[in-house]
Amino acid sequence: MAKEKPAPYERGIWVVYLLFLALPVAFFLVFYVYPVIDTVLTSFQRWNGLSPRRVDVGWRNYLALFDDGRFWNSLLNNVRWLVFYLFVPNAVGLGLALLLDRMTKGQSFFKIIYFLPYTIPPVAVAAIWRWLYEPNAGLLTSTLSAVGLGALAPNWLGDPAISTYSVMGAALWWSVGFSFIVYYAGLKNLPQECIEAARIDGANAWQAFWKVTFPLLWPSTAIALGMSSVDAMRLFDIVWAMTGGGPAYSSDVLATQMYDVAFGRLNMGEASAIAVCLLVAAAIVVMPFIVFMSRRVARGVE
Amino acid sequence: MSRHFSRAALAAVGALVALAVQPAAAQQASQIWTYWGSGAELAAIQSVIDLNNKAHADTPVEHVVIPGNTVELRRQLQTALLGGTPPAAYQSAMGYEIKTFVDAGQLRPIADVWNKVKGDEIFPTGLQRVMKVDGEPYAIPLNMHVISNIFYNKAIFEKYQITPPTTMAELAAVCEKLEAEKIGCLANGGGYFWSLYNFYAPLVSVVGVDGYFQIARGEMSFTDPKFKQALELYRDTYVKHYLANWSGKTWAQGGDDVFAGRAAMMQIGDWVSGYLKDLGFKPGEDYDYFPAPGVGKAVLIQVDAIATPNGSETSNAAADNFLTTAASPEAQGAFNLHKGSIAANLKTDPSIYDYIGQKTYATMQAAESDNAVLPNLFFLLPTELGSEFGAQIERFAIDPSDETLASVVEKLESVRVELVDQGAFVTW
Amino acid sequence: MSSRLSHIAVRSPRYAAAAVIALLFVVPILVALNTSLKTPAEIVDVFALPSAPQLENYRIAWAQIGRSFLNSAAITIPGVMFSVAIGAVAAFPLAQMKGRANRVIYFILLTGMLVPYQIVQIPLFSLMRQLGLYNTIPGMWLVHAAYGVPICTFFMRNFFASVPRSLFEAALLDGCGPARYFFSVLLPASTSGLSALAIIQSRAIWNDLLFAMTLTNSQDARPVTVELSALTSSLQIQYGPLMAATLLSIVPVVVAYLLFQKAFVRGMLGGSSK
Numbered sequence A: 001m002a003k004e005k006p007a008p009y010e011r012g013i014w015v016v017y018l019l020f021l022a023l024p025v026a027f028f029l030v031f032y033v034y035p036v037i038d039t040v041l042t043s044f045q046r047w048n049g050l051s052p053r054r055v056d057v058g059w060r061n062y063l064a065l066f067d068d069g070r071f072w073n074s075l076l077n078n079v080r081w082l083v084f085y086l087f088v089p090n091a092v093g094l095g096l097a098l099l100l101d102r103m104t105k106g107q108s109f110f111k112i113i114y115f116l117p118y119t120i121p122p123v124a125v126a127a128i129w130r131w132l133y134e135p136n137a138g139l140l141t142s143t144l145s146a147v148g149l150g151a152l153a154p155n156w157l158g159d160p161a162i163s164t165y166s167v168m169g170a171a172l173w174w175s176v177g178f179s180f181i182v183y184y185a186g187l188k189n190l191p192q193e194c195i196e197a198a199r200i201d202g203a204n205a206w207q208a209f210w211k212v213t214f215p216l217l218w219p220s221t222a223i224a225l226g227m228s229s230v231d232a233m234r235l236f237d238i239v240w241a242m243t244g245g246g247p248a249y250s251s252d253v254l255a256t257q258m259y260d261v262a263f264g265r266l267n268m269g270e271a272s273a274i275a276v277c278l279l280v281a282a283a284i285v286v287m288p289f290i291v292f293m294s295r296r297v298a299r300g301v302e
Numbered sequence B: 001m002s003r004h005f006s007r008a009a010l011a012a013v014g015a016l017v018a019l020a021v022q023p024a025a026a027q028q029a030s031q032i033w034t035y036w037g038s039g040a041e042l043a044a045i046q047s048v049i050d051l052n053n054k055a056h057a058d059t060p061v062e063h064v065v066i067p068g069n070t071v072e073l074r075r076q077l078q079t080a081l082l083g084g085t086p087p088a089a090y091q092s093a094m095g096y097e098i099k100t101f102v103d104a105g106q107l108r109p110i111a112d113v114w115n116k117v118k119g120d121e122i123f124p125t126g127l128q129r130v131m132k133v134d135g136e137p138y139a140i141p142l143n144m145h146v147i148s149n150i151f152y153n154k155a156i157f158e159k160y161q162i163t164p165p166t167t168m169a170e171l172a173a174v175c176e177k178l179e180a181e182k183i184g185c186l187a188n189g190g191g192y193f194w195s196l197y198n199f200y201a202p203l204v205s206v207v208g209v210d211g212y213f214q215i216a217r218g219e220m221s222f223t224d225p226k227f228k229q230a231l232e233l234y235r236d237t238y239v240k241h242y243l244a245n246w247s248g249k250t251w252a253q254g255g256d257d258v259f260a261g262r263a264a265m266m267q268i269g270d271w272v273s274g275y276l277k278d279l280g281f282k283p284g285e286d287y288d289y290f291p292a293p294g295v296g297k298a299v300l301i302q303v304d305a306i307a308t309p310n311g312s313e314t315s316n317a318a319a320d321n322f323l324t325t326a327a328s329p330e331a332q333g334a335f336n337l338h339k340g341s342i343a344a345n346l347k348t349d350p351s352i353y354d355y356i357g358q359k360t361y362a363t364m365q366a367a368e369s370d371n372a373v374l375p376n377l378f379f380l381l382p383t384e385l386g387s388e389f390g391a392q393i394e395r396f397a398i399d400p401s402d403e404t405l406a407s408v409v410e411k412l413e414s415v416r417v418e419l420v421d422q423g424a425f426v427t428w
Numbered sequence C: 001m002s003s004r005l006s007h008i009a010v011r012s013p014r015y016a017a018a019a020v021i022a023l024l025f026v027v028p029i030l031v032a033l034n035t036s037l038k039t040p041a042e043i044v045d046v047f048a049l050p051s052a053p054q055l056e057n058y059r060i061a062w063a064q065i066g067r068s069f070l071n072s073a074a075i076t077i078p079g080v081m082f083s084v085a086i087g088a089v090a091a092f093p094l095a096q097m098k099g100r101a102n103r104v105i106y107f108i109l110l111t112g113m114l115v116p117y118q119i120v121q122i123p124l125f126s127l128m129r130q131l132g133l134y135n136t137i138p139g140m141w142l143v144h145a146a147y148g149v150p151i152c153t154f155f156m157r158n159f160f161a162s163v164p165r166s167l168f169e170a171a172l173l174d175g176c177g178p179a180r181y182f183f184s185v186l187l188p189a190s191t192s193g194l195s196a197l198a199i200i201q202s203r204a205i206w207n208d209l210l211f212a213m214t215l216t217n218s219q220d221a222r223p224v225t226v227e228l229s230a231l232t233s234s235l236q237i238q239y240g241p242l243m244a245a246t247l248l249s250i251v252p253v254v255v256a257y258l259l260f261q262k263a264f265v266r267g268m269l270g271g272s273s274k
Helices: A006-043 A060-066 A069-103 A107-121 A122-132 A139-146 A164-186 A190-198 A205-216 A216-232 A237-242 A254-263 A267-302 B001-024 B038-053 B069-085 B096-103 B111-116 B125-129 B153-158 B169-182 B196-216 B227-237 B252-260 B271-280 B313-327 B330-337 B355-369 B383-399 B400-421 C002-036 C056-096 C100-114 C115-128 C139-148 C149-161 C167-171 C179-191 C193-204 C212-213 C224-233 C239-259 C261-268
Strands: B030-034 B061-065 B089-092 B138-144 B150-154 B186-187 B264-265 B288-289 B298-307 B373-375
Touching: A006 A267, A006 C056, A006 C100, A006 C139, A006 C149, A006 C179, A060 A267, A069 A107, A069 A164, A069 A216, A069 A254, A069 A267, A107 A164, A107 C002, A107 C239, A122 A139, A122 A164, A122 C002, A122 C224, A122 C239, A139 C002, A164 A216, A164 A237, A164 C261, A190 A205, A205 A216, A216 A267, A216 C100, A216 C139, A216 C149, A237 B298, A237 B383, A254 A267, A254 B069, A254 B089, A254 B383, A254 C115, A267 C100, A267 C115, B030 B038, B030 B196, B030 B313, B038 B061, B038 B111, B038 B125, B038 B313, B061 B313, B061 C149, B069 B096, B069 C115, B089 B313, B096 B298, B096 B383, B111 B313, B125 B298, B125 B373, B138 B313, B138 B330, B150 B153, B150 B271, B169 B186, B169 B227, B169 B400, B186 B252, B186 B271, B186 B400, B196 B227, B196 B264, B196 B298, B196 B373, B196 B383, B227 B383, B227 B400, B252 B264, B252 B271, B271 B288, B288 B355, B298 B313, B298 B355, B355 B373, B355 C193, B383 B400, C002 C056, C002 C149, C002 C239, C056 C100, C056 C139, C056 C149, C056 C179, C056 C193, C056 C224, C056 C239, C100 C149, C115 C139, C115 C212, C139 C149, C139 C212, C149 C193, C167 C179, C179 C193, C193 C239, C193 C261, C212 C224, C224 C239
Parallel strands: B030 B061, B030 B089, B186 B264, B298 B373
Antiparallel strands: B089 B298, B138 B298, B150 B264, B150 B288
8 A cells, every 4th residue: 555655755755764864873973983983093003192193003902902811801701791691680680570470569669679779870889889898897798797707708899709799799789670670561561361371281380481481571581681781791880980990900891991091001002902892792792682673673664 | 731841841951051051151260170079188279279369369270170080180181181171280190190291292391480489499309300301390299198108006006015117027027926916917908009009118128229210210120030029028028917808998998997906007108197087096196107117218209299281371371370379388388288298398387297297297308318209109100011010019919929920020021021112211 | 268368378478588689679778878877987887877867978978969960960851852852863764664774774773782982982072072062061962862872763763663554654645744744743642652761861861970971071061970980989988978979869860760660661671562
């Protein structure tokens, strides 16, 4: 039916569409494409960010980077964060959503509490949790001491072996709210007939969940996983504010290393090289999600 | 309903736009940027600004706080300099940081002001060196913080009849005695700086003042056996006796440890004195300091200075006036009264100093007459090496094994070689 | 009667678990609150309650960050409006057009989500300088609108895709051009989607630290997050005022959440729920 539109009118529609797209695309070119190109170019130079002079050094920055243990450690930490973000907050969020799903009263109250930390700026989260993690007077150590387990209390943010995991603890508290809400709404929208059919067929709660409910939650899971992967690669605020990447680079991720090298070491060239590596890593990790998102809605339209 | 809402929304937006656009026009006064955003530090800089605005009412300046620390301030400066909107003057570190800005053509030489205030006479020689690049002065120092003193809790010392040690061996012995009594010996804090500052004492005791400057010039290799010896001395005297979990604390929490008696001592800059006073300690009665063994007659200092970028005529004039004020004994006295450090201008009236300040001031004068005022090595080295140095020393302090020692040496040496290649080192 | 009791018996472990978890969630905030009311000497004992609640910390905190609330509001509200508008404008053709060009453009805009913002920091500030918008609030609007393009486009595209095509075709047959359709029919019909996006954008923009840190440097333009970050990264951290400032900074977004919960949830789901 739509194909019966007269030709000139159709061309007119296209012009309008292009006009609509003009500003967003212009923004994209100016604010995304141009800076990325600029960064790539800088990664082949040596520049301290202050002087008007830049020196071309070819691949030196990249070679220095690949030789540097700190870089590989940062990359490894990003991988750790990716694994963490994909599984832990989502699993906990799903668990909480399931917990609240069957409740009839008091849901709103719990919903508010579980989502609350997600509204807090990461800087604030970092400030609070740094205080909780303080090795003497902090809540965690004090609690352990109070029940006589004081000797077990580690140096939460000061021990290179566990610093990243301590920051993950704070990140878990902060980000569970997102996947919780996503799964909660997903559960509410589930067609009950399938689940009940499975129950009638004799499946127990566990089987009903895994064989019926969880697969039906795929849209929610896709959103949760996708946003998790984006967050894991973009991670900066909470790590920087809690440990600054330390101690001794143990909790560094690529974004914090980049910031430190750029502004703490005044080495823009190497920082740009890190940025390019981060972009490549993010592309590899997040691309499946973007492809999925762009295809999914396309199917919806057509 | 929705029409009312959208009208209200438009009105709100209009109001916000008006609000947002207005203040931009009001930034006419010349700006002084620092990161002293609160407490005593803020009072300190404000007092200098007030003095300046009274003396030079035609070129007033205003204080703008850049939140954060040196790195943040530098970043904002970078932005401003590249963007053509620099402040009239800003809080500068000493040494290499000044050189970086000078090489980039971003700072104004202030020989006129320097000569007017007789900078060569009123500031200690060691300090002058790090205010100048190639003999040209570029910054006026406000203060000196001494970072080679060990502060201690007097009650603990008295209880266990300890006298302040004068050699590394004595320090180690004191620590062992304290630890036998289940008292922590040395408090410390995590981060780039504090462990490094602690390391200076063993370093100087092994390589001497000459060696210290050789390192600053990039002439001494980190693979030199003396450097290794210094690391081992640091390990045996300090690292072994740090209070547990120090790496997870800020320096202020280290100060808390000394205050609460969990640790007897802490080697840190004299800003801890102000902190202990805030907690309730009385200088001289509850706490005191002794110079870190190994530095001998030398005093290691950390400096806050004011430098001025190239700017408009008005802002240059305002900056020059501000610098002149800042160098004066009155301003230096007012600043350091609040800040708790020692005035850079040695002619400042010493009655502003409390017990700790007086003692430091006397030591400073003695060191100056011996030409033994040493600027903080972190700021003498090229920025990249300084930061790496701090990070690696902390790493060693957390894990003082032989493997770590070897890896620390290797990493530092590779950075040094690269920087020598680039010709980055400076003879101060 | 017995079925009611057994009902409760089945429910109560669920409630108990939910309550315990809720307590764990709330504890950090309670500790922050407790700390914010203590004097420096009292802070050392984390379990103790303050002997006399100290509002002094709040006074100090407010002196530091009070002005910045205005800035945050001035940045966020118009910033949200502009970024939602841009998202809707971009999403409309992408939801209507067919064919490969559509998919390609959409895909490209989405790749913006890959870009970690730190990468664009340095080129961005020289760009903003050239535009004369450094350290201005309108500059922040521009930045947030531009960097909101991927997520806002994604969101509104999802939403528009759920609007029946027949509506559009009816408008065309009535002689209504696509532009008029967009402004007079589609947008008014999309208020729930627009408001949901507005809510989550407001959270993102209010909580933004990086752009604000890069592009503002004076009290006239700095938002709350930057001021708070200054308190955390200064060389001497005073925990009392810091906790007070943290709690103050949390209040606006929490209040917004409490008032607009439904919109928040819809926002989280990416705009595709009915």
